[in-house]
Amino acid sequence: MADExxxxxxxxxxxxxxxxxxxxxxxxxxxxxxxxxxxxxxLLLEMNPVHKKIPVLIHNGKPICESLIIxxxxxxxxxxxxxLLxxxxxxxxxxxxxADYTDKLYELGKQLWLAKGxxxxxxxxxFMECLKLLEGELGDxxxxxxxxxxxLDVALVSFSxxxxxxxxxxxxxxxxxxxxxxxxxxxxxxxxxxxxxLEDPLKIHGFVIMMxxxxxxx
Amino acid sequence: MGExxxxxxxxxxxxxxxxxxxxxIKGIEYEAxxxxxxxxxxLLLQYNPVHKKVPILVHxxxxxxxxxxxxxxxxxxxxxxxLLPEDPYERAMARFWAKFCxxxxxxxxWSAFIKQGKEQEEALVAxxxxxxxxxxxxxxxxxxxxxxxxxxxxxxxxxxxxxxxxEEIVGLxxxxxxxxxxxxxWMQDFAEAPIIRDNCPPRxxxxxKFQALLDAAIASSSSSSK
Numbered sequence: 001m002a003d004e005x006x007x008x009x010x011x012x013x014x015x016x017x018x019x020x021x022x023x024x025x026x027x028x029x030x031x032x033x034x035x036x037x038x039x040x041x042x043l044l045l046e047m048n049p050v051h052k053k054i055p056v057l058i059h060n061g062k063p064i065c066e067s068l069i070i071x072x073x074x075x076x077x078x079x080x081x082x083x084l085l086x087x088x089x090x091x092x093x094x095x096x097x098x099a100d101y102t103d104k105l106y107e108l109g110k111q112l113w114l115a116k117g118x119x120x121x122x123x124x125x126x127f128m129e130c131l132k133l134l135e136g137e138l139g140d141x142x143x144x145x146x147x148x149x150x151x152l153d154v155a156l157v158s159f160s161x162x163x164x165x166x167x168x169x170x171x172x173x174x175x176x177x178x179x180x181x182x183x184x185x186x187x188x189x190x191x192x193x194x195x196x197x198l199e200d201p202l203k204i205h206g207f208v209i210m211m212x213x214x215x216x217x218x
Numbered sequence: 219m220g221e222x223x224x225x226x227x228x229x230x231x232x233x234x235x236x237x238x239x240x241x242x243i244k245g246i247e248y249e250a251x252x253x254x255x256x257x258x259x260x261l262l263l264q265y266n267p268v269h270k271k272v273p274i275l276v277h278x279x280x281x282x283x284x285x286x287x288x289x290x291x292x293x294x295x296x297x298x299x300x301l302l303p304e305d306p307y308e309r310a311m312a313r314f315w316a317k318f319c320x321x322x323x324x325x326x327x328w329s330a331f332i333k334q335g336k337e338q339e340e341a342l343v344a345x346x347x348x349x350x351x352x353x354x355x356x357x358x359x360x361x362x363x364x365x366x367x368x369x370x371x372x373x374x375x376x377x378x379x380x381x382x383x384x385e386e387i388v389g390l391x392x393x394x395x396x397x398x399x400x401x402x403x404w405m406q407d408f409a410e411a412p413i414i415r416d417n418c419p420p421r422x423x424x425x426x427k428f429q430a431l432l433d434a435a436i437a438s439s440s441s442s443s444k
Contacts, residue, residue, distance in 0.1 A: 050318060059307075062307060064307070069310050069313045072309075072310070073306055076309065089291050090282070092290070093282045093287050093290070096286075096287045100287070
């Protein structure tokens with residue numbers, strides 16, 4: 001009996017990309033359905049009535065929402081290929097702790113291209129603090145998961161294709177402050193599951209320009 | 219061979235209380251270390267340098283922080299009386315509702331308590347909308363976990379004792395029995411469960427604490443000029 005997997009997503013969403021990476025890591029076939037968040041589809045509203053947001057994974061008709069919850073679900077259902085979470089409970093706790101921490105980058109990152117002046121400066125400081133802490137957590141390991149690409153790598157890697165956009169509007173350089181993190185992101189991009197799931201940083205930059213126009217940010 | 223389990227908590231933190239309940243439900247022996255959050259100990263700062271908060275579980279010398287992370291760690295390490303369901307889909311649902319409880323329910327009810335005027339009105343509306351989703355999710359079960367207390371019940375447990383305190387202090391109904399009958403009876407059942415009832419901070423002390431927080435919030439909002 002074949003699994004039916006549908007992903008409701010938005011091409012530029014780094015949260016949606018987390019799910020795409022996880023699905024690719026497990027070698028899963030799925031149907032990708034691009035969503036228009038200005039004109040939400042009946043399916044999206046039915047499958048995520050609480051938040052009305054993407055990503056939503058629909059597995060054999062049943063919806064799962066919230067990107068990190070979806071990634072854990074994928075890891076638990078298809079546990080015998082490319083495990084993302086380690087088996088040791090303490091290591092799992094560390095991975096979950098830091099994966100939750102990466103969610104901070106989402107709101108802070110938004111302020112980097114939406115806000116101006118002091119608000120933007122505060123967001124920039126917060127954003128870099130987060131990245132520095134994460135870089136510390138990576139240390140000299142090839143991946144956050146150690147020798148193998150894991151849950152925390154999945155949680156963070158999609159933000160890397162947004163770095164160029166953040167840097168342009170926030171006026172800073174991620175590589176200057178966190179060279180190890182940039183090296184890590186390039187290492188991740190050598191994996192097919194990552195390179196096929198992340199978007200071109202230039203396209204993301206174009207997306208942000210469009211969003212700023214739409215939201216009236218000059 | 220001893221298992222050393224320590225829980226860094228404060229006397230009133232609802233997040234730390236989740237861990238107390240989980241440990242008690244599973245019958246795990248632990249040492250409670252009470253922190254004064256206005257004067258954090260060097261040990262707390264060492265064990266949770268990122269957030270500097272309670273709860274922190276220290277198991278055989280290794281610290282784990284963030285209540286959701288700690289709850290899953292406890293459930294994976296001590297397998298008796300499981301808190302999360304076994305089925306991956308049901309687990310995903312439990313995690314979803316737990317996140318919803320903190321991100322939406324807790325924040326809207328807190329705002330309904332601490333804010334004034336229009337902001338309070340808007341928070342009450344948001345809280346009611348959020349509670350509607352929970353009411354629906356109860357689906358006639360006794361607890362969110364089914365027949366017995368589970369992960370989501372523990373995460374939402376603050377509702378059972380804090381909401382009536384908030385309602386008493388501000389004189390407003392937040393969880394109306396008529397509008398949310400299932401949730402209301404869940405609150406009674408949860409609060410009356412022996413382990414919960416025996417592990418709750420004293421009500422009179424809580425009223426004093428939250429009245430003081432509200433007074434401070436009102437004072438600071440009226441002293442800032444608009």
